[in-house]
Amino acid sequence: MAKLLLEAIRREPAVRRPVWIMRQAGRYLPEYRELRRAHSFKALSGNAELAADVTLMPLKRFELDAAIVFADIMSPMPALGIEFDFDPGPVVANPIRDWDGVNRLRNPDPDAVAPEVMDALRITRAALPDNVALLGFCGAPWTLAAYLVEGRGVKDFPTLRAFAAERPELLDALLSRLSDLMGRYLIGQAQAGADAVQIFDSWAGLLSLNDWRTLIKPHLESLLETVGAAGIPRIVFLQNAPHLVDAYAKLPAEVIATDWRMDLAELQRRYPERAVQGNIDPAILLAGPKATTERVRQLLDSTDPNGHIVNLGHGILPSTPIASVEALIEAVHGES
Amino acid sequence: MAKLLLEAIRREPAVRRPVWIMRQAGRYLPEYRELRRAHSFKALSGNAELAADVTLMPLKRFELDAAIVFADIMSPMPALGIEFDFDPGPVVANPIRDWDGVNRLRNPDPDAVAPEVMDALRITRAALPDNVALLGFCGAPWTLAAYLVEGRGVKDFPTLRAFAAERPELLDALLSRLSDLMGRYLIGQAQAGADAVQIFDSWAGLLSLNDWRTLIKPHLESLLETVGAAGIPRIVFLQNAPHLVDAYAKLPAEVIATDWRMDLAELQRRYPERAVQGNIDPAILLAGPKATTERVRQLLDSTDPNGHIVNLGHGILPSTPIASVEALIEAVHGES
Numbered sequence: 001m002a003k004l005l006l007e008a009i010r011r012e013p014a015v016r017r018p019v020w021i022m023r024q025a026g027r028y029l030p031e032y033r034e035l036r037r038a039h040s041f042k043a044l045s046g047n048a049e050l051a052a053d054v055t056l057m058p059l060k061r062f063e064l065d066a067a068i069v070f071a072d073i074m075s076p077m078p079a080l081g082i083e084f085d086f087d088p089g090p091v092v093a094n095p096i097r098d099w100d101g102v103n104r105l106r107n108p109d110p111d112a113v114a115p116e117v118m119d120a121l122r123i124t125r126a127a128l129p130d131n132v133a134l135l136g137f138c139g140a141p142w143t144l145a146a147y148l149v150e151g152r153g154v155k156d157f158p159t160l161r162a163f164a165a166e167r168p169e170l171l172d173a174l175l176s177r178l179s180d181l182m183g184r185y186l187i188g189q190a191q192a193g194a195d196a197v198q199i200f201d202s203w204a205g206l207l208s209l210n211d212w213r214t215l216i217k218p219h220l221e222s223l224l225e226t227v228g229a230a231g232i233p234r235i236v237f238l239q240n241a242p243h244l245v246d247a248y249a250k251l252p253a254e255v256i257a258t259d260w261r262m263d264l265a266e267l268q269r270r271y272p273e274r275a276v277q278g279n280i281d282p283a284i285l286l287a288g289p290k291a292t293t294e295r296v297r298q299l300l301d302s303t304d305p306n307g308h309i310v311n312l313g314h315g316i317l318p319s320t321p322i323a324s325v326e327a328l329i330e331a332v333h334g335e336s
Numbered sequence: 337m338a339k340l341l342l343e344a345i346r347r348e349p350a351v352r353r354p355v356w357i358m359r360q361a362g363r364y365l366p367e368y369r370e371l372r373r374a375h376s377f378k379a380l381s382g383n384a385e386l387a388a389d390v391t392l393m394p395l396k397r398f399e400l401d402a403a404i405v406f407a408d409i410m411s412p413m414p415a416l417g418i419e420f421d422f423d424p425g426p427v428v429a430n431p432i433r434d435w436d437g438v439n440r441l442r443n444p445d446p447d448a449v450a451p452e453v454m455d456a457l458r459i460t461r462a463a464l465p466d467n468v469a470l471l472g473f474c475g476a477p478w479t480l481a482a483y484l485v486e487g488r489g490v491k492d493f494p495t496l497r498a499f500a501a502e503r504p505e506l507l508d509a510l511l512s513r514l515s516d517l518m519g520r521y522l523i524g525q526a527q528a529g530a531d532a533v534q535i536f537d538s539w540a541g542l543l544s545l546n547d548w549r550t551l552i553k554p555h556l557e558s559l560l561e562t563v564g565a566a567g568i569p570r571i572v573f574l575q576n577a578p579h580l581v582d583a584y585a586k587l588p589a590e591v592i593a594t595d596w597r598m599d600l601a602e603l604q605r606r607y608p609e610r611a612v613q614g615n616i617d618p619a620i621l622l623a624g625p626k627a628t629t630e631r632v633r634q635l636l637d638s639t640d641p642n643g644h645i646v647n648l649g650h651g652i653l654p655s656t657p658i659a660s661v662e663a664l665i666e667a668v669h670g671e672s
Binding site: 156162166206209241263281282285286 | 491492495496497501502543544546576578596597617618622631
């Protein structure tokens with residue numbers, strides 16, 4: 001059976017638009033919260049069987065067109081010898097701020113990059129219906145570097161921004177290591193069963209376009225080219241970075257995914273050859289099923305169905321009512 | 337003596353560009369930290385004599401072209417009967433989420449809107465050299481509503497966004513009350529000695545352009561028109577909202593001030609009739625005086641000096657070295 005998500009990535013006409021939800025296996029699900037009472041996030045994502053169970057959880061409730069492997073953007077970091085924990089976001093034991101920090105990074109054994117994620121993908125793939133796509137993912141080099149340099153998620157990452165200004169050559173070396181590792185990691189995920197991959201650039205918007213172009217773009221581009229050369233369809237998600245959206249739309253990727261701030265219809269008009277993903281404001285779902293249905297219909301009415309993957313513009317919020325998720329999916333199905 | 341800042345607002349040729357720094361009277365100053373050991377932020381900003389002392393503090397150290405009255409965007413809120421504290425940002429005792437909350441708001445006595453701020457302006461004005469401009473300020477209606485609805489600063493303000501989707505008529509009523517109050521407040525500040533005013537729209541970027549246009553713009557515009565009709569020069573600062581920068585540049589205001597993400601030179605090219613303010617990344621100053629000088633020179637070289645007020649792109653960070661502030665000011669003075 002055809003996978004709607006892959007048809008949309010190729011911008012092929014389809015019976016309806018595919019839909020999945022960022023963080024669809026997450027805290028808004030009572031069964032996930034139940035499981036989390038017994039296991040930490042790290043324990044869940046570190047155990048392939050449990051991670052596969054969690055990956056499949058939302059598929060049991062909702063008719064979604066993709067599963068995304070349950071892992072964290074930090075999951076491949078142990079391959080570089082980086083120690084971290086969650087509180088609740090990633091907290092890095094030894095932030096990298098000098099050459100010693102970069103030189104200390106391990107040369108990863110290609111077979112030992114997050115093996116639990118590869119196993120979770122294989123288990124999920126075997127259990128997944130043929131028409132549901134399986135997504136792998138990773139953090140963009142810059143977004144990973146944000147945690148590695150700052151040490152944890154801090155409003156606007158000032159230490160990272162100062163580091164980028166003061167030590168551009170060091171940042172370059174770090175991004176290069178991360179870009180290489182992410183290339184191998186995504187190819188590994190495809191080999192383990194992922195049909196396509198999403199690169200999360202959650203902190204894309206911290207720098208100006210000029211600085212982004214000089215410092216960050218080459219590493220993101222190189223990662224995308226590596227993955228593209230392996231024939232793997234690429235979704236690039238940029239969050240809170242409207243000033244970079246044109247630059248991202250020109251990157252070598254099949255799909256550009258944006259947060260709720262962007263006008264998706266306008267993006268389709270400007271880049272007709274590009275598939276798009278998004279971009280319902282996840283906060284709308286807090287307002288209940290009626291508001292959700294209305295917003296989804298507005299989105300569907302204003303955008304070209306070809307090459308549009310429906311999603312939220314950011315991860316679903318923990319306090320989201322299940323009824324709103326149902327309304328979202330129904331509205332998408334109702335269009336056909 | 338001519339005030340450089342006012343010349344820049346009028347886009348008149350001047351001997352050099354004016355410079356001031358957002359949060360220039362703040363925690364990076366040892367003498368301010370010393371004073372804060374004895375007084376809470378609320379106590380300092382609530383006492384006109386102390387607030388005037390703090391307002392003048394950075395002027396004693398640095399050759400700045402403006403003083404901005406030491407107050408908080410929440411300072412006029414007691415006039416509406418709103419109770420709040422700081423922890424460290426504003427925390428509202430009773431968040432407004434229904435009609436009862438809006439209807440409960442007091443009708444402010446025009447003479448009792450933050451009288452301590454008016455007094456602080458009068459005291460500062462009397463002490464300030466003739467060539468230094470005095471700035472008043474307020475929060476934009478939307479940014480104030482963000483705290484009143486959400487209750488405190490929370491990443492991306494999801495409750496506020498859901499509220500905007502679910503209760504647009506209620507948000508409209510709240511913004512209208514805030515816009516009216518801010519109009520009176522800014523006119524009062526000008527009467528008390530402010531040469532110009534800055535409207536801080538720190539949370540401008542939470543909604544899409546479409547939603548901003550429908551829900552927020554009319555109230556911001558009405559505030560700007562009220563202040564403009566009183567002949568007061570207006571600076572509008574929008575933070576983290578690149579997707580709205582064109583819309584803001586078309587608002588009735590003399591100066592558009594942006595954060596460090598935006599290309600100020602590009603903004604000048606697109607809106608040649610508009611003065612601009614900004615936009616050094618405050619994190620650059622953490623990297624020390626050398627990096628600061630370099631960045632300031634880049635900014636000066638790339639932008640039109642006419643109608644450019646030099647500033648940071650966001651409030652100065654508490655850990656900023658004094659030497660970096662000196663380097664910033666020297667670089668601006670060195671251009672003449």
